Amino acid sequence: MLVDAIAAERFRLLRDRAALFWGFAFVPLAALAFSLAGDIFVRLAFHRTIPGATTDLANRALGAVAGAAGPVQALFLLIGAAAIVAGDYRWETWRLLAPRNSRLNLLAAKLLVFTEASAWSLLLTAVCALAGGLFSSVFNAAPLVAPASETAFLGQFAGVFLITWLEMLLIGSLACLVGVVTRSTMGAVIAGLVVVVVQSTVAAAIAGPPVWKSLAVPAYAAGILKTFLAAPAGMRPDGEPALLGLVLLIAWLALLTIAALLLFKRQDLTKE
Numbered sequence: 001m002l003v004d005a006i007a008a009e010r011f012r013l014l015r016d017r018a019a020l021f022w023g024f025a026f027v028p029l030a031a032l033a034f035s036l037a038g039d040i041f042v043r044l045a046f047h048r049t050i051p052g053a054t055t056d057l058a059n060r061a062l063g064a065v066a067g068a069a070g071p072v073q074a075l076f077l078l079i080g081a082a083a084i085v086a087g088d089y090r091w092e093t094w095r096l097l098a099p100r101n102s103r104l105n106l107l108a109a110k111l112l113v114f115t116e117a118s119a120w121s122l123l124l125t126a127v128c129a130l131a132g133g134l135f136s137s138v139f140n141a142a143p144l145v146a147p148a149s150e151t152a153f154l155g156q157f158a159g160v161f162l163i164t165w166l167e168m169l170l171i172g173s174l175a176c177l178v179g180v181v182t183r184s185t186m187g188a189v190i191a192g193l194v195v196v197v198v199q200s201t202v203a204a205a206i207a208g209p210p211v212w213k214s215l216a217v218p219a220y221a222a223g224i225l226k227t228f229l230a231a232p233a234g235m236r237p238d239g240e241p242a243l244l245g246l247v248l249l250i251a252w253l254a255l256l257t258i259a260a261l262l263l264f265k266r267q268d269l270t271k272e
Helices: 002-015 017-046 057-066 071-085 087-091 094-100 103-139 150-182 185-205 218-230 239-266
Strands: none
Touching (some): 002 071, 017 071, 071 087, 071 150
């Protein structure tokens, strides 16, 4: 059953401390460490606080979450995803697992556990950003400031959180597809990183108004969506490109997931 497969995959991930740390906890904790070190360095270098400085915890958390699926972060997500979805190729344990459950359940469970782990990682990113902001406020005597509208901010934060989470799921689905094709954890990480870097570079180079061809680049579509969601209500750009970008992101996720499941269903696992 799928529930049993999910429970087994969750148990395995929780026991794989290296994959859990490097794949899902390292980047948020490293960002927190850099934030603390930067505040301490500035304070020690100038021997004084910056007059009139304030700390906006809301924008810190929003910015941290919005950037949590960039190429650098994607590298570590790919490590975690590869450990989950392609680890059985490395340890040659598929032939032991395949008779115990359907292939659809086994691979779907891996993807769902990655979905859960990436959500916790994204939440940890926001918490670490808040912790770094609180330290900065106390250490630099910078008063906290609240967003103009807390209700509006919560909606913006939730929207950006979901879009970044969708980007992370795309990375996981990509690692799953490449891992099934190459039957290798290293192949999933390296090939997946190349794809992420290329499409991020293409997204950064796109100029002009968004059209369906540019929105087909996941990083660009996600950026358009986050800009739309994070903008104040009276200053939001046209919503049609954002809606089309969302549809294309979901289509990419479905395409990558279905392709991985179909290929895995036809694989010979007697020697894996």
